[in-house]
Amino acid sequence: MAPVPKFVATFLYAFGIWTPDSWKPSIQPQQPLLEDAVPITSPGSKLFDGAGHGPIFQPPNSPEIDEFICDYTAMKGYLPCSAHSDRGCWLRNPLTRSEFTINTDYEQTAPIGVVRSYHLYASEMNLTLDGVLNTDGQVFNRSYPGPAIRACWGDTIEVTVHNNLKNNGTTARYQAARYISNGELNRLYIIRSGFAHPYPSYHQDGVNAITQCAIAPGQQLTYRFHAIQYGTSWYHSHYSLQYANGLLGPLIIYGPMSANYDTAKDPLLISDWRHMGAFRAWELGFPNQTSQSITIDGVGTYNGPGKYTTFFQKGIRYLFRLINTSVDTTFIFSIDGHWLQVIEADFVPIKPYGNSSVLIGIGQRYNIIVSALPNVTSPDGNYWIRTVSASGGCARFDNPQPDNRTGIVRYNPFSKSLPSTSMWEFATLCSDETYSSLEPVVPWEVHWNGTSFNHVFVADRSSNTWPPYWPNASVPRFELADMPMWLNYTSPTLLNLNADFSQQKWLAVVETDNDLDAWVVLLITEQTNQTAVGKQPLPLAHPIHLHGHDFALLVQSSTPYTTIEEVRERMQLHNPPRRDVALLPLNGYLVIAFKADNPAAWIMHCHIAWHASSGLAAQILENPKRITIDKPVLAEMQETCRTWTDWWEAHGGSKNGWQDDSGI
Ligand SMILES: [Cu+2]
Known part of the structure; x- marks a missing residue:
């Protein structure tokens, strides 16, 4: 082309x-x-x-x-x-x-850009990403990955999502159109006093049953948000398991970078891939919730080395944007013989550091610079790009295990031969990049002297069988907040701000007495108390993702939580790493902090799609008294709910109870 x-x-x-x-x-x-x-x-x-x-x-x-x-x-x-x-x-x-x-405090000011409009059309499509047909694909704009949404720092982005899905590929009995909502856009705006923003954005997060009702089949909805941050991200459906079937794409905001490069490559979406649709696998139960292949930029090979190819000229410094859009896999990215310079974690530019590889949890992004100056000679000028699955339960592929050689760097554009290079030696442990390496360029000073956390979340396997997932018996129930999350598709949190949430233990109301500079500090820990009644540990690393904020990572511990005193001794308040997805270490804990300056309802969830479906999620309702919904916004939200509820009832949604999972 x-x-x-x-x-x-x-x-x-x-x-x-x-x-x-x-x-x-x-x-x-x-x-x-x-x-x-x-x-x-x-x-x-x-x-x-x-x-x-x-x-x-x-x-x-x-x-x-x-x-x-x-x-x-x-x-x-x-x-x-x-x-x-x-x-x-x-x-x-x-x-x-x-x-x-790069030193501008982007949370206080941004350039004035333009409005950019995009249209996303969700539909079914057969996909053959790795040479094997998957008849359950769901995509945006007849493409996997979906089109890149691109803008420049300070632009306003309008995305109109059209739901053209006809069926969801679960079973014949339950074949029904489902709605699509568009998540992961939230990190692009932060509403602050004194900072001009053209549109209110608290309702633009795109999470069904939290910030909006579903977009019914045949309907559309326009999201608007202001790109006050820049960097690399992605958008995806937040409805149940839809993104696992392909409803996702890259989201790039152009802006400065913290190290010098000469030219940029296309964003690289790295993902596990399945031959069976995710809803079908969900219904069949845990043994079927596995992956078969790895794709880079939508290209893979089942049971063989991948086909993704990119070209280098000696001496040039290339910018790569790496995005892990997986369902279930933490990946370690490397290029044989090439050193990586890591310059951005999620939406946060960091002081550059070097490494032979970079570990990318699900939902995480890294910008890296690769100099075309290999430290080993390859006679034909070809080098493998590798995406190694992290060990310790951070990947679940069927045998044969996928080849970690998923792409090729070619210095000679006419070469057709496969590389013969060797992999760097690096650990494959499922733990985030080294804490001290992730030093933001624009610093945060966290002020916290509390004697208790605003909230404590414990990730565990629950013996609860309520709420009602379908098929009810065969799916595990996980929880972050003493109850597996379950969202009511027809009744979003934002339209129920005065409701009694006491029965919804997955919803945490955070109020800071109107002090928008107050820090909210959360403990997220694995269940290590073997005597807790009705709870079992979930001994895995979980990529915990918060909407609505970058969070400061005050502690990331691979040893079990003991006391708040220990946390106070260990926590880093001066310019801690910050991002929007962090791996909760196996048997360990996270302490995260953010300023309560973005009043809205935000979801926090494990980004392993099966876990989120099993309820490993919570909602943070941040300063609800400060949320005022303008009349036109309210009218639009109510209209979306009306068309969704009409469709849902017409298709027996509430009667048949065919909500598959937690809702996300
Ligand atoms: Cu998880």
Whole structure:
């Protein structure tokens, strides 16, 4: 596929129209490097007249063959300042010396961008990602992965999700259209006093039964949010197990980086993959909830080395965006003979550190820079890219175990041979990157002197058989809050702020007496009390994901929780690592903290999809008294609920009780 000619891209961009051809550049070897970012000036174009307004330019960290542009028309007097020798700079006003850089506190200020509109169409599709047919695929825009949603730092993103799903592929009896909601967008806005934002966003998180009702089949819903953070993420359906079937895609916000690179690769979505749809596997029970293959960027090979290929030119520094979109697998990414420089964890730029590999939990993202200067010689110039499954229960593949050689770096674009390189030696333990390595560029100082946690969550296996999952008997029940979570699809939390939540133990109300600077501190621990009645341990590492906030990781302990005094001795308050997914270590605990400055209902869940379905999740209802729902927003929410409830009742939802799982 040829690159989209510039005038076409401009047309698409200017009218907010998006087509599949505009986002998926083909891989072509030996591309010329991008220059340092300079404004595009094209005298014939009104959009690009270059006079009297701020800069329009191609972001330096978009992929090599690309026509995507950042439009900072409103940033009068500013120039782009990203350069090969200074990727930390983004925009600078030479007269006022005001600038937006890697050191800018993005939670206080962001550049003014433009509104970008995307449309996602969910539908069924047969998928043959690894050479084996899966007839239960569910995708956005007839593609796996779905289209990249892209924007520049400070843009407003509008995503309209159209639910064209016809059936869900569970069983013939239960074949029914299901709704799609669009999660994982929440980290892109934080509502703060004194910080301008064009739209209220507390209802834009896209979690069914928490921030909205479902989007019924045939319906659509538009999400709007403000990209005050930048970096690498993904979007996915948050309805039950839908993302396991393919409803996901990358989400990239262009901005500065904490180390220098020359050019960027496409985002790499790394995932486990199954030949059977997730709803079918769920119904068949635990033995069937396994994976068969590994895909990179949607490409894999069942029982053999993968086909993903990328090309290097010697001496060039490449930016990679790694995203683990798995259902059940923690991956360790490496490239034979190449050292990695890690520069961003989730949405948080960090001080660069080097490693031979990087461990990526489910839902986590890392930006890395790879210099094309291998430290071992490969005669044919080919090197394996590897995605090794972490050990200790952090992956569950059928035999034959998938090949960890899932991609190839080629220095010679004409070579067709397979690499003969050896893997770096590294540990495969299922534990996050070293705590002290993840040092954010923009620091947080956490102030906490409490004598108790705001809430304590214990991850365990429960003997509860309520709430009613379908099929009721055969699925395990996990819990974070003394009861497996179960969400009512027709009644989202945000429309029930005054309800009595006492029976919903998975919902934690956090109130800070209107002090938006107060820190909320949560303990999340594995169940290690063998005598707890009705509880059993869940001895695995769990990737715990919080919506609505980056959290400071005050303690990440691989030894069991003892006392709060021990926590106070161990916790790091000065610029701790922060992110939005952290591995709860096997038999250990996490202490996380965030400022209660984003009042809304946020979900916190294990990102192993089977575990979330089994109820290993909780809701944080943050300062509910500060949540005011504007009339138009309320009307839209109620309309979404009305169309969903109509559809749900018409298809016997409440009567048949065919909600498969926790709801997420
Ligand atoms: Cu889990």
